Amino acid sequence: MSDALLRHAPAYTTCAYCPKMCRFACPVAEAAPSESLSTWGKMVAGHLVQTQQRPLDEDAARALHACTGCMRCSTFCKHENQVGPALFAARGATVEAGLQPRGAATTLATFTQSQNPFGRELATLVAARRALGPVKFQLFPGCSALVKAPALVDDVLEVARRFGAPMGVARVSSRCCGYPLYAAGAHDAFREHAAAMADAMSHVPELTVLDPGCALTFLKVYPAFGVKLQTRVHTLVEVLADHLPHAPATPPLDEVVGYHDACHLGRGLGQYDQPRALLHRAVRQVTEGASVRREGGCAGGGGLLPRTMPDVAVEVARRQAAEVTPSPDVAVVTACPTSRRMFERAGKKSYDLVTLLRRWTEGT
Amino acid sequence: MSTDARLSGLGSRWGAVPAGALPPPRAKVLAAKGALAEAVGGRVSFSDFDRLSYARDLWPLALLWIRQGKVPPPPDAIVWPGTEDEVARVVRVARDKRLALIPYGAGSGVCGGAWAIHGGVTLDLKRFDSIGPVDEARRCVDVGAGVMGETLERKLNFSGWTLGHFPSSIYCSSVGGWIAARSAGQLSSRYGKIEDMVLSLRAVLGTGEQLITPERPFSGPDLAPLLIGSEGTLCAFTGARLRVFPLPEGRVFHGFEFASVEEGLEAIRLVFREGLRPAVVRLYDPFDTAFVGKGGKARHAPVTPPSLRSAMERSFLPMMLRQVTKQTLGRPKVMNQLQRVFRKSRLILMFEGEAKRAEADDRAATMLCRKLGGDDLGEAPGRAWLARRYDVSYRMSRLIDAGTFADTMEIAAPWERVHEVYERVHAAASPYAFVLCHFSHAYADGCSLYFSFVGSGGDEQEIEQRYHQLWRAALAAAVSAGGNVSHHHGVGLLKAQALQDALGDGRHALAALKALFDPDGVMNPGKLGLSS
Amino acid sequence: MSSLADALGPVARDTADGGVLLAPGDERALANALHVLADQGARLNRDATLSRERLTEVGPVEPRSMTLEVGAGVVLQRLDDRLRTFGLTVGPLSPSAMQLTLGDFLEGPFAGLRAIPGGRLEPLCTRLVAVLADGRRLETSEAPRSAAGPDLSALVLGGHGRLGVVTRARVRCFPLPEADVRATYSLPSPAAFVTAFTRAVAEGAWPWRVHVDPRSGRVVAEVRLAGSAGAVERDRDLFGRCVDEAGGRPSGDAEREGPVAVSHESTWPAVQASLEAGRALQLFRLSLGTVVARGDVDGLRLDEPTAWSSLGGRLLALDPRGVLGGAP
Incomplete structure (x- = not known):
């Protein structure tokens, strides 16, 4: 049995004996309403594997991968059980047994080949957005934004300029933070990748990170794997909120939008007020759902769920979009490129916060 | 056969199986795979992992088995219908092939009501998850049976309404489960039990017929009370129209300490006799009063998440705790005698609703309590209770991990019998478990008694034996002293025999209902003591 | 004496209009009478009329729960008058309800319901005793509320006596208003x-x-x-x-x-x-x-039985002999 499983043994046991007190909170279990995919069901799978009561099989492996790592369950757990990390640790057993769901296996294969989950050459994408002049902040957009939403990176650079915080894409952005390795359960590879990344970042004293998933990985996951960064890491919304007094005195857009707290930004990094401060300056009215901040829902983009259970991931996003605003005319705004893409896949009109900020500062 | 032998046989009667080696699905269920898949658009599973997930509900007996690497008998298959037509088609397949059907909400029952003791097909109803808009004029909402309680309450709160139903299982239980087991919430004294909230039910009978019960007024007998509490033995619930209330504008808490349980009970009785309806009324017996403490401010105690515990915290301390537990809870009689040194009993009241009315009701209740010698503890105990209202459920993990068994028994009795039921159950359970009790869910004519039991033993076999002995002794004492079998947890397997005994000749009426609505006996066979 | 009254024995008598009045004094007598009716192919409410005139016993008051056992033939107004001497009342029922016997109030269109503070409806009685169509006795729990299976009292409440005939019940009272x-x-x-x-x-x-x-x-x-x-x-x-x-x-x-x-x-x-x-x-x-x-x-x-809802009609199958007369 791996050390990781042993370390998380009390976490699995706690859930296996618990009367499912977070049952309503798991976005995956709400979207794919099976007890096997409830937090409880997934942690029981971990418990059975860890205690060697049951050999791992494909269905149990699938359950271990049916978690976005959103940590909503932990919000409602009086034990503060860290379910996401425990399940991600158990995914290591699925790698060892060759029982990963297909989406996780192909992601790993792609990553191994290209050092990112998209199989793209990131250096070219980064080079196109390197700053020509001096900048105040080095930006780490994250490979997801670089590959899937390059226009968003342009929005960031423009908004940052207008906020008096000029940014340029850092050269180190041509590497992935390694989150896909962590989420897929390839933890030795992740540790190795993280150490290399930390080394590559060592010459960057301060980094502004667009994607909350990357920021969380740098700030929380690296240390958990014993990797120490010398770089000070900030999220983009932190930096922009700090510079809000320098933003143009433009009237807010005459729009109503709904706000979604991205899990990695909110529960992961505790940043709830900064995006709201930005948003409330940019638009006339912001609506929110019944559950927000620490208790807010998930958009289904984390934990490789869009690759391992794409339909479920989209259903998670559809439900969260409806939770934020049931009105089809009201767009959902979020400060997470992955969440925004999930809302788009769910057919919901959505904006990234930065895109909205750009429209506001440009008065369009 | 000795009592002990019979009791140890009780566990195996339902055939605990090793979690690592489930029996294969029955041939007749496998043979129906195509028909089942067709009935529910392919949403059917025969996988061992799914069968394992649906093998148990939250009956604590299963936790003792889990600790030993065993689980209750699993269903042969699970289906996830999403429409009433699909449920009806599954019922027709079950009738045709003579398969047991076990309706399943969220699996939060604590009496084994969702156990597949005859195998068969578990009918997970969570896809009935719609929440309609609140009809503000008529103060009601249409809800799917699969909606989780907390999800519903949050939605309602967001638009200014509440269901007023707060079972301690609200995070892990569904609307359908509440109706199936006649649930009660912590605020039932104001808002009623779930049967008071149901205006109309949607269900599919064991005949395959789909029905919607009429709302008052109507002529003739009311079918709803005959289906509510049927625990899947007559029908599968798919939805309900529920009464809702505006969110309360004000809330007033008050705690009192009485010289004895009897005085505290008298205070509750007089409060209800006066026509007052506190949302919360909870009287803790002396040891529960001392155990729970005086309340004070609710503080967030620092917690080390399980994964971050040190090696010492992970293994050495739990091992020590197990030893201590064996030495203390393994000798419950001594522990129970020791608790007799405590005398005082604490009462918590909470009024809510229109602010001035809540305050006026609180003043009236305070006068009554003071007249009976209650020490006024102010609002702190009530506020502390509210902040920790669901915490007790989280304790289960630690108790089981510490090598104990833990369970609760909730019954009701008229005021004349309440204290005697308390004393007799306490005495009957004392040889087997440490006993705590509180009194809640009060009415003008009686109240509910909620016992908590924690026990241990030399080894797992002894622990399980004591667990069964405890239940037999406690239930028998409760019924013989004038209590009933259940106030809000339902019956399932745990109390099936007790229910049949308590019904007397009425058991034939229940059997006749079963024959009428489930002529082939496919619906959740064996539960409520109804044979397949 | 008519042959039916004769077969029913001392619990029955002929009436001036040529009918038969069945007046059992307890559950056993009622059950026996139902068996006789069934044997004769006769039906209550058609071939014989039920009278609860002998079911008028009133038990002692339980002062703490404010309940007492009452025969189903007792008229509610009379019960209320009697309760006053104990400082109790059946509470705010409508004038027409107060003129009914307890049995008629429980079985009839009122379905035995009353309003309690807070606006909920609950049956006037906690425990009830009834004889069902098969002659068996139904006796429900006297606990204030239950989750022990379905509420079988629903077979009787509002059932117009077609599924079961109530013989007595434990009535819940209120303190007499000051x-x-x-x-x-x-x-x-x-x-x-x-x-x-x-x-x-x-x-x-x-x-x-x-x-x-x-x-x-x-x-x-x-x-x-x-x-x-x-x-x-x-x-x-x-x-x-x-x-x-x-x-x-x-x-x-x-x-x-x-x-x-x-x-x-x-x-x-x-x-x-x-x-x-x-x-x-x-x-x-x-x-x-x-x-x-x-x-x-x-x-x-509420002054006369009206046609049942179709779902209520399904329950008539519980009286396969039709001895209780079928739906009104």
């Missing part, structure tokens, strides 16, 4: 009246009855409040605030006699519609969902 006052309010519209009164009921007010009269563009409502002095005061204050919030005000109008008319079980929207049509009503058993209304109002007639 104060009994009337308060009159004037509201701007029927909708305002319904808003104010449903809110007051939901918040805990417990009106014994309301006379409501739409007059020259306003609605005048006189409410009778009874209970302890404190309870009446709290209720009056609450009504005052609810009426005020709905745009109404106290009114000095004296009590008016309400219309003498048929009682209905009605919904609040039906009450509002009736008031909007200018009809005065007397309201009893005010609950969160329905009221008992006397006057010209839509609803279920």
Whole structure:
């Protein structure tokens, strides 16, 4: 049995004996309403594997991968059980047994080949957005934004300029933070990748990170794997909120939008007020759902769920979009490129916060 | 056969199986795979992992088995219908092939009501998850049976309404489960039990017929009370129209300490006799009063998440705790005698609703309590209770991990019998478990008694034996002293025999209902003591 | 003596109009009579009429739970008169309900329901004893509430005696009111009246009855409040605030006699519609969902059995011999 499983043994046991007190909170279990995919069901799978009561099989492996790592369950757990990390640790057993769901296996294969989950050459994408002049902040957009939403990176650079915080894409952005390795359960590879990344970042004293998933990985996951960064890491919304007094005195857009707290930004990094401060300056009215901040829902983009259970991931996003605003005319705004893409896949009109900020500062 | 032998046989009667080696699905269920898949658009599973997930509900007996690497008998298959037509088609397949059907909400029952003791097909109803808009004029909402309680309450709160139903299982239980087991919430004294909230039910009978019960007024007998509490033995619930209330504008808490349980009970009785309806009324017996403490401010105690515990915290301390537990809870009689040194009993009241009315009701209740010698503890105990209202459920993990068994028994009795039921159950359970009790869910004519039991033993076999002995002794004492079998947890397997005994000749009426609505006996066979 | 009365024995007698009156004195006698009827191919309610004249025993009062065992043949008004000597009452039932026997109140269109503080409906009785169509005895628990399987008393309540015949029940009482006052309010519209009164009921007010009269563009409502002095005061204050919030005000109008008319079980929207049509009503058993209304109002007639809902009809299969007479 791996050390990781042993370390998380009390976490699995706690859930296996618990009367499912977070049952309503798991976005995956709400979207794919099976007890096997409830937090409880997934942690029981971990418990059975860890205690060697049951050999791992494909269905149990699938359950271990049916978690976005959103940590909503932990919000409602009086034990503060860290379910996401425990399940991600158990995914290591699925790698060892060759029982990963297909989406996780192909992601790993792609990553191994290209050092990112998209199989793209990131250096070219980064080079196109390197700053020509001096900048105040080095930006780490994250490979997801670089590959899937390059226009968003342009929005960031423009908004940052207008906020008096000029940014340029850092050269180190041509590497992935390694989150896909962590989420897929390839933890030795992740540790190795993280150490290399930390080394590559060592010459960057301060980094502004667009994607909350990357920021969380740098700030929380690296240390958990014993990797120490010398770089000070900030999220983009932190930096922009700090510079809000320098933003143009433009009237807010005459729009109503709904706000979604991205899990990695909110529960992961505790940043709830900064995006709201930005948003409330940019638009006339912001609506929110019944559950927000620490208790807010998930958009289904984390934990490789869009690759391992794409339909479920989209259903998670559809439900969260409806939770934020049931009105089809009201767009959902979020400060997470992955969440925004999930809302788009769910057919919901959505904006990234930065895109909205750009429209506001440009008065369009 | 000795009592002990019979009791140890009780566990195996339902055939605990090793979690690592489930029996294969029955041939007749496998043979129906195509028909089942067709009935529910392919949403059917025969996988061992799914069968394992649906093998148990939250009956604590299963936790003792889990600790030993065993689980209750699993269903042969699970289906996830999403429409009433699909449920009806599954019922027709079950009738045709003579398969047991076990309706399943969220699996939060604590009496084994969702156990597949005859195998068969578990009918997970969570896809009935719609929440309609609140009809503000008529103060009601249409809800799917699969909606989780907390999800519903949050939605309602967001638009200014509440269901007023707060079972301690609200995070892990569904609307359908509440109706199936006649649930009660912590605020039932104001808002009623779930049967008071149901205006109309949607269900599919064991005949395959789909029905919607009429709302008052109507002529003739009311079918709803005959289906509510049927625990899947007559029908599968798919939805309900529920009464809702505006969110309360004000809330007033008050705690009192009485010289004895009897005085505290008298205070509750007089409060209800006066026509007052506190949302919360909870009287803790002396040891529960001392155990729970005086309340004070609710503080967030620092917690080390399980994964971050040190090696010492992970293994050495739990091992020590197990030893201590064996030495203390393994000798419950001594522990129970020791608790007799405590005398005082604490009462918590909470009024809510229109602010001035809540305050006026609180003043009236305070006068009554003071007249009976209650020490006024102010609002702190009530506020502390509210902040920790669901915490007790989280304790289960630690108790089981510490090598104990833990369970609760909730019954009701008229005021004349309440204290005697308390004393007799306490005495009957004392040889087997440490006993705590509180009194809640009060009415003008009686109240509910909620016992908590924690026990241990030399080894797992002894622990399980004591667990069964405890239940037999406690239930028998409760019924013989004038209590009933259940106030809000339902019956399932745990109390099936007790229910049949308590019904007397009425058991034939229940059997006749079963024959009428489930002529082939496919619906959740064996539960409520109804044979397949 | 007719052959049927003869077969039924001492529990039966012929009536002047040529019928047979069945008057059992206990459950056993009733069960035997049902078996005889079945053997003869006869039916209660068609070939013989049930009388509960011998089921009139009244047991001792349990002062703590305020309950007592009452024979199903006891008329509620008489029971109430007797309860007064113990400082108790059956509470605010409508005048027509008070004229019924306990059995008829439980089995008939009232379904034995009463309103309690907070506006919920609950049966007047806790435990009931009945004889079912197969002659077996049904005896429910005397616990205030239960989750022990379905509520089998629903086979009897509102069942018009077609599924089971109630012989006795444990009746839940209230303390005899120490104060009994009337308060009159004037509201701007029927909708305002319904808003104010449903809110007051939901918040805990417990009106014994309301006379409501739409007059020259306003609605005048006189409410009778009874209970302890404190309870009446709290209720009056609450009504005052609810009426005020709905745009109404106290009114000095004296009590008016309400219309003498048929009682209905009605919904609040039906009450509002009736008031909007200018009809005065007397309201009893005010609950969160329905009221008992006397006057010209839509609803279920309570003075005579009406056709059952189709679902209720399904339950008649529980009387395969048809000995209890089938649906009304």
